[in-house]
Amino acid sequence: xxSTIARPPVRRSLEQGAARRAVGRNLTAYGFLCGALICFAxxxxxxxxxxIVLSFQQTNFVDPPQWVGLDxxxxxxxxxxxxxxxxxxxxxxxxxxxxxxxxxxxxxxVLNELRHAKAYLRFVVYLPVMLPPAVGVLLxxxxxxxxxxxxxxxxxxxxxxxxxWLDSTSTALISLVIxxxxxxxxxxxxxxxxxxxxxxGDLYESAELDGAGLFRRVWHVTVPQTKLxxxxxxxxxxVATMQVFIEPYLLTGGGPENATVTVAYLMYQYAxxxxxxxxxxxxxxxxxxxxxxxxxxxxxxxxxxxxxx
Amino acid sequence: MTTTLxxxxxxxxxxxxxxxxKPKKKAKGRGYExxxxxxxxxxxxxxxxxxxxxxxxxxxxGFTLAFVFPLYWMVTGALKSPDELAQIPPSFFPKEYDFxxxxxxxxxxxxxxxLRNTALYAGGAWLFTxxxxxxxxxxxxxxxxxxxxxxxxxxxATLMIPxxxxxxxxxxxxxxVPIFGFSLLNTPWAIWLPAAANGFFIFLLKRFFxxxxxxxxxxxxxxxxxPVRILWSIVLPVSxxxxxxxxxxxxxxVWKDFVWPLLVLPETDxxxxxxxxxxxxxxxxxxxxxxxxxxxxxxxxxxxxxxQRSIMAGLTAGSLKG
Numbered sequence: 001x002x003s004t005i006a007r008p009p010v011r012r013s014l015e016q017g018a019a020r021r022a023v024g025r026n027l028t029a030y031g032f033l034c035g036a037l038i039c040f041a042x043x044x045x046x047x048x049x050x051x052i053v054l055s056f057q058q059t060n061f062v063d064p065p066q067w068v069g070l071d072x073x074x075x076x077x078x079x080x081x082x083x084x085x086x087x088x089x090x091x092x093x094x095x096x097x098x099x100x101x102x103x104x105x106x107x108x109x110v111l112n113e114l115r116h117a118k119a120y121l122r123f124v125v126y127l128p129v130m131l132p133p134a135v136g137v138l139l140x141x142x143x144x145x146x147x148x149x150x151x152x153x154x155x156x157x158x159x160x161x162x163x164x165w166l167d168s169t170s171t172a173l174i175s176l177v178i179x180x181x182x183x184x185x186x187x188x189x190x191x192x193x194x195x196x197x198x199x200x201g202d203l204y205e206s207a208e209l210d211g212a213g214l215f216r217r218v219w220h221v222t223v224p225q226t227k228l229x230x231x232x233x234x235x236x237x238x239v240a241t242m243q244v245f246i247e248p249y250l251l252t253g254g255g256p257e258n259a260t261v262t263v264a265y266l267m268y269q270y271a272x273x274x275x276x277x278x279x280x281x282x283x284x285x286x287x288x289x290x291x292x293x294x295x296x297x298x299x300x301x302x303x304x305x306x307x308x309x
Numbered sequence: 310m311t312t313t314l315x316x317x318x319x320x321x322x323x324x325x326x327x328x329x330x331k332p333k334k335k336a337k338g339r340g341y342e343x344x345x346x347x348x349x350x351x352x353x354x355x356x357x358x359x360x361x362x363x364x365x366x367x368x369x370x371g372f373t374l375a376f377v378f379p380l381y382w383m384v385t386g387a388l389k390s391p392d393e394l395a396q397i398p399p400s401f402f403p404k405e406y407d408f409x410x411x412x413x414x415x416x417x418x419x420x421x422x423x424l425r426n427t428a429l430y431a432g433g434a435w436l437f438t439x440x441x442x443x444x445x446x447x448x449x450x451x452x453x454x455x456x457x458x459x460x461x462x463x464x465x466a467t468l469m470i471p472x473x474x475x476x477x478x479x480x481x482x483x484x485x486v487p488i489f490g491f492s493l494l495n496t497p498w499a500i501w502l503p504a505a506a507n508g509f510f511i512f513l514l515k516r517f518f519x520x521x522x523x524x525x526x527x528x529x530x531x532x533x534x535x536p537v538r539i540l541w542s543i544v545l546p547v548s549x550x551x552x553x554x555x556x557x558x559x560x561x562x563v564w565k566d567f568v569w570p571l572l573v574l575p576e577t578d579x580x581x582x583x584x585x586x587x588x589x590x591x592x593x594x595x596x597x598x599x600x601x602x603x604x605x606x607x608x609x610x611x612x613x614x615x616x617q618r619s620i621m622a623g624l625t626a627g628s629l630k631g
Contacts, residue, residue: 130610
């Protein structure tokens with residue numbers, strides 16, 4: 001009897017202790033989290049909302065902003081550069097895929113077979129990635145010089161007539177793709193290389209015993225074994241290349257004749273050259289919708305990739 | 310916020326092994342090498358050897374031409390006089406080595422100021438990133454507060470939004486911070502604070518902290534250690550590998566960034582090295598500009614030389630080996 005009376009207070013004090021510890025733990029945790037919460041709130045979460053608001057408002061930063069409905073979208077739709085910007089962005093991404101997606105994979109497959117100079121090759125292929133992008137782009141601007149630029153000199157060695165590179169509507173965009181590919185090739189190559197190293201050797205062994213030649217081994221063993229990482233890199237590269245800004249900004253300023261205007265560059269121009277943040281916001285929102293589709297797909301795939309292993 | 314176009318190492322890295330494990334010595338000799346596409350047997354015939362060495366030589370020369378030669382051309386181009394630069398055909402070696410152009414670039418472009426600014430931005434961003442993201446990841450991983458999952462989800466959701474599309478609204482925040490109402494433009498804070506809001510770093514760190522055995526922390530807790538003490542004396546020392554990866558990534562990202570500093574640091578005296586050179590490039594003689602490009606690329610190349618292993622680990626120690 002006495003014991004049943006004595007028990008509750010003990011339990012209550014235990015519960016109180018546990019509750020107090022839980023409160024304390026939560027307080028400490030939020031103390032630790034507050035810096036990150038503030039940074040994320042101001043520089044990630046709020047801008048997402050602001051981006052949507054921005055595209056439906058007209059503001060000059062002096063008077064209170066006005067809701068203008070779809071006016072900003074109408075403005076940018078009516079701009080002749082709008083169509084060029086989307087076409088160029090799509091073309092840039094497409095060309096960057098053709099050049100920049102297959103080459104790293106091929107390089108990685110070849111590198112994986114070599115037994116010598118591996119460290120050197122790995123180092124060298126990643127070197128351009130380490131350059132600040134502005135340096136790489138300005139360096140290529142000099143190489144593209146139609147007069148004494150390196151590229152025309154090389155063409156001259158092979159008796160090929162010089163190209164106008166950045167100054168011609170037909171070659172400007174591909175010139176941007178070349179710079180961008182040169183600067184980013186190393187990332188893909190090294191990621192594929194790491195993926196290739198995890199392919200079990202017996203698969204090649206048995207494929208060879210079954211009489212599969214070199215290319216059939218690549219196609220039926222290497223590619224399926226790296227399928228997920230290939231898909232991940234594909235989506236990643238689309239998202240990265242569709243945000244292209246620094247190349248047109250530093251190399252061509254969108255010219256000649258809008259041949260290299262991209263969506264991100266047009267967005268920048270609207271905001272900082274025309275002072276129209278509403279129009280820029282509208283462009284940004286459109287780009288965001290397109291890219292989120294790819295990003296969401298990417299996150300899904302990369303999570304499957306992780307869970308599957 | 311980072312606004313580089315270079316694909317970030319978004320491959321979710323697998324938790325690197327906790328510290329203290331020394332790199333194992335590579336097993337050398339025949340039979341230890343893993344089998345790859347081409348069988349070792351076919352490489353032993355003279356025919357196979359010939360093909361192998363041809364491919365090797367072609368690859369080495371090709372890589373050198375594609376990735377090293379442009380840099381050689383840059384370094385030597387800076388040494389050439391403007392006349393020699395315009396000469397057709399170009400000279401392979403500079404006629405005379407005039408290193409004065411580097412001094413000229415340094416003085417004319419105030420590269421010293423730009424480099425110091427960039428070091429300040431990158432260093433501060435590094436400190437803020439570590440202080441803010443490590444504590445946050447630790448709280449989310451080990452203290453597990455109320456709504457912790459929701460907060461983590463919201464932080465990871467930011468990875469889905471490419472930085473470029475939030476450029477304008479984030480700029481507007483920096484220009485006129487809501488609630489507080491002051492401008493961060495032309496102050497280092499405009500670089501430091503957005504740099505710390507990095508969902509990828511939180512993800513990397515939290516994943517690593519998750520792998521630290523609970524018993525280790527509980528033992529310390531029973532001994533009466535406070536959460537701060539546990540973080541400082543137990544979690545941080547075992548997390549050295551991931552801290553290294555995050556440190557280098559954060560410094561290099563800020564150092565290479567172009568668009569964001571272009572917007573938020575418009576004053577010439579506040580510019581980062583990339584933005585400074587780009588904005589003054591039009592007024593420079595060609596050789597001075599090239600010399601400044603060389604100087605601007607030295608720090609990152611040097612970092613790459615020194616921390617190659619960590620950089621590549623951050624890139625490739627991904628979920629690939631799982």
